[in-house]
Amino acid sequence: MTRKVFLLGLDGATWRMLDVLMDRGVMPNLEGLVRRGASGVLNSTIPYVTPVAWSSLLTGTRPSKHRIFGYTVMENREGRVLSFLANRTRMKAPTVMDMYHQLGRSMISLNMPMTYPPREEDGVIATGMMTPSSESRFFHPPDLMDELRARGIDYRIDISLAGKEQGDLEDRLGAYLADGAARFFEDLDGVARAREAAVLHLMASKEWDLFQVNFIGMDRIQHYLWREITRDGESAAKRRAYEHYAYLDGVIGRIAERIGSGAALVICSDHGFGDVRGNFYPTVWLKNIGYYAEVGDRRTPALLLKSILKKLGISRKLRAALEKSDKSLAKKLIYIGTSKVDWKHTRAYAYVTNGIRINVRGRDQFGIVEPGAELESVKRDLRDRLLGLEDENGERIVKAVHFIEDLYGVSGLEEAPDLFFEFDDDHFHTAYYNVTQAPGVLDKGYSWRQGDHRRDGIVVIAGEGVVPGKKMNADIEDILPTIFFMQRLPQNDLFDGRVLEEVFTPEYVSTVDRPPPRSYEAGRPEGPGDEDSEEVVDRLKGLGYI
Numbered sequence: 304m305t306r307k308v309f310l311l312g313l314d315g316a317t318w319r320m321l322d323v324l325m326d327r328g329v330m331p332n333l334e335g336l337v338r339r340g341a342s343g344v345l346n347s348t349i350p351y352v353t354p355v356a357w358s359s360l361l362t363g364t365r366p367s368k369h370r371i372f373g374y375t376v377m378e379n380r381e382g383r384v385l386s387f388l389a390n391r392t393r394m395k396a397p398t399v400m401d402m403y404h405q406l407g408r409s410m411i412s413l414n415m416p417m418t419y420p421p422r423e424e425d426g427v428i429a430t431g432m433m434t435p436s437s438e439s440r441f442f443h444p445p446d447l448m449d450e451l452r453a454r455g456i457d458y459r460i461d462i463s464l465a466g467k468e469q470g471d472l473e474d475r476l477g478a479y480l481a482d483g484a485a486r487f488f489e490d491l492d493g494v495a496r497a498r499e500a501a502v503l504h505l506m507a508s509k510e511w512d513l514f515q516v517n518f519i520g521m522d523r524i525q526h527y528l529w530r531e532i533t534r535d536g537e538s539a540a541k542r543r544a545y546e547h548y549a550y551l552d553g554v555i556g557r558i559a560e561r562i563g564s565g566a567a568l569v570i571c572s573d574h575g576f577g578d579v580r581g582n583f584y585p586t587v588w589l590k591n592i593g594y595y596a597e598v599g600d601r602r603t604p605a606l607l608l609k610s611i612l613k614k615l616g617i618s619r620k621l622r623a624a625l626e627k628s629d630k631s632l633a634k635k636l637i638y639i640g641t642s643k644v645d646w647k648h649t650r651a652y653a654y655v656t657n658g659i660r661i662n663v664r665g666r667d668q669f670g671i672v673e674p675g676a677e678l679e680s681v682k683r684d685l686r687d688r689l690l691g692l693e694d695e696n697g698e699r700i701v702k703a704v705h706f707i708e709d710l711y712g713v714s715g716l717e718e719a720p721d722l723f724f725e726f727d728d729d730h731f732h733t734a735y736y737n738v739t740q741a742p743g744v745l746d747k748g749y750s751w752r753q754g755d756h757r758r759d760g761i762v763v764i765a766g767e768g769v770v771p772g773k774k775m776n777a778d779i780e781d782i783l784p785t786i787f788f789m790q791r792l793p794q795n796d797l798f799d800g801r802v803l804e805e806v807f808t809p810e811y812v813s814t815v816d817r818p819p820p821r822s823y824e825a826g827r828p829e830g831p832g833d834e835d836s837e838e839v840v841d842r843l844k845g846l847g848y849i
C-alpha cells in the first residue's frame with residue numbers, strides 16, 4: 304500500500320539561520336519535527352543553483368543524467384551555438400511526475416522549479432521557477448486557477464519584483480527594499496499566504512499519494528537581506544523577516560496537523576545560504592588571461608535592433624509586439640551572450656554559474672582546442688589559475704575546482720561545463736558568468752545582494768519508522784528514492800540517489816516491502832515556444848540571477 308508523503312520545499316533554507324530561529328523560539332513546529340524526526344544536512348548539486356538542484360530532487364539523479372547544469376542549456380544548432388533557458392523539456396531523466404503517472408498514482412505539485420511545462424498526465428500541477436510568465440499555461444487541470452480564485456485565492460508563482468515591473472533593476476530594488484523592505488515583505492507574504500491557502504484547499508479536496516510544494520520566501524529574503532537578518536541588533540527588515548520565518552513555521556505546523564499520523568512529512572531545501580563578499584566575473588577573467596575573445600561590434604541584426612529600440616526608449620509593450628510580429632526575430636533574441644563570442648579565438652568560456660567549458664575541436668561547433676594533450680593542459684592550467692585567484696587582501700577565494708569526469712564520472716556532454724569551481728565559504732564571491740562589461744575580475748558586490756547559495760541545504764523526515772532525533776547527512780538525489788521506499792514503490796533503475804535507510808529503525812526497514820526496481824520513461828512534455836524564454840530572462844534578471 305502506498306503511504307502518503309508530503310514533500311515541503313523551503314527554497315534556500317539553511318541551518319545557519321534555522322538553528323538560530325529555533326533557539327529563539329521563532330520556529331517551534333520545525334523544532335518539534337527535528338526532535339520527533341530525523342534531520343541533517345542535504346548536500347546540493349554542484350553547481351548549487353535552483354534549477355540544477357531541483358532537477359536532481361525531481362529525478363533522483365545527478366546532473367550527469369538529467370543534464371541540467373544551470374539556468375541555461377547550450378545547443379549547437381543551425382550552425383550556431385545557442386543558449387536556451389533550462390526547463391523540463393531539456394531534462395533527460397524521468398521526473399517524479401512521469402514516474403507517478405506510469406505507476407498510476409496521484410500527485411499534486413505546486414510551484415516546484417523546473418516542472419514547466421505542465422502535462423495533462425501530471426495530475427494537479429502549477430509550475431514554479433523557470434516558468435516563462437504567469438500568462439503561460441503553467442497549470443493543469445485548465446480550471447485550477449478558476450477553482451482557487453473562486454475561493455478568494457490569488458495564486459502567484461513569485462513576487463512581482465521578478466515579474467514585469469519595468470525600470471532599472473537597482474531602482475526597482477531600491478524602492479522594494481526601502482523602509483524596512485516594506486513592499487518586498489508585503490509582496491512576499493501575499494505570495495506565501497495564497498500558496499498556503501491553495502495547499503490546504505487541494506490537500507482536502509483532491510486525491511493524492513504525494514503532495515509536493517515549494518515556498519520561495521527564505522531564498523528571496525536571504526538573497527536580499529542576509530547581512531541584515533544575521534547581524535546583532537534590531538531593524539524593521541529583520542523583524543519582518545523573522546515574522547515571515549514564523550509564518551512559514553505556522554505553515555509547517557498546519558500541514559503536519561492535516562496530514563495526520565498516517566503520512567510522512569519530508570522538508571528540504573535545494574541549497575543552503577551564506578554571506579556574499581563580492582562578485583567574481585569569470586568571463587572578464589577568462590578574457591584577461593587570453594582564453595576568451597569577443598567579436599567587437601559584430602552583433603546579430605536582432606540584438607542590434609533590440610538595442611536600438613531600447614535606446615530610442617520604445618516601450619517594452621511595443622517592443623514585445625514588434626518582436627512577436629516576426630517569429631524568427633523573436634527566436635534569435637533568446638540567446639544570451641553566445642552571439643558575442645569570437646569562437647575562433649576562444650579556448651574556454653564561462654558557462655553556467657561556477658562552470659567553465661572548453662571549446663574543443665570535433666566536439667564543439669567552432670572548437671579550437673585539440674582533444675587529448677592540449678585539452679588536458681588547458682584544464683590543468685585553468686584549475687591552477689582558479690585555485691590561485693586572490694582577493695584584495697591576497698587571500699585565496701576558490702576552495703575547489705572539479706573536472707566533470709571526477710565529479711560525475713562522465714565527460715564530453717553536450718550540455719555540461721568541463722570544470723566547476725567552488726568558492727571558499729569565508730571569501731565567497733558569486734559568479735555572474737556572462738557579464739563582460741564589469742570593470743574588473745572582482746568587485747565588492749551589489750548592495751541589494753547580501754547573501755548567496757551554499758552547498759549545504761537542510762532535510763527533515765518525520766513519519767512511521769523514523770528514529771526520533773536521528774541526525775543524517777544526505778545528498779539531494781537521495782530524497783526521491785527514500786520517498787519511494789516509504790511508499791513501497793519500485794525504485795527507478797536510473798536513480799543515483801540511495802534510500803536513507805539509516806533514518807529508520809531496523810525493524811521498520813525489515814518490514815517494508817521492496818518491489819524490484821524498474822525503468823521509467825522520461826515523459827515528453829510539449830516544448831514551449833523557445834521565444835517564451837525572453838520572459839524568463841527578464842524575470843531572472845529581476846531576481847539578479849543573470
Ligand SMILES: [Zn+2]
Pocket residue numbers: 314315352353522573574
Ligand atoms: Zn533555490
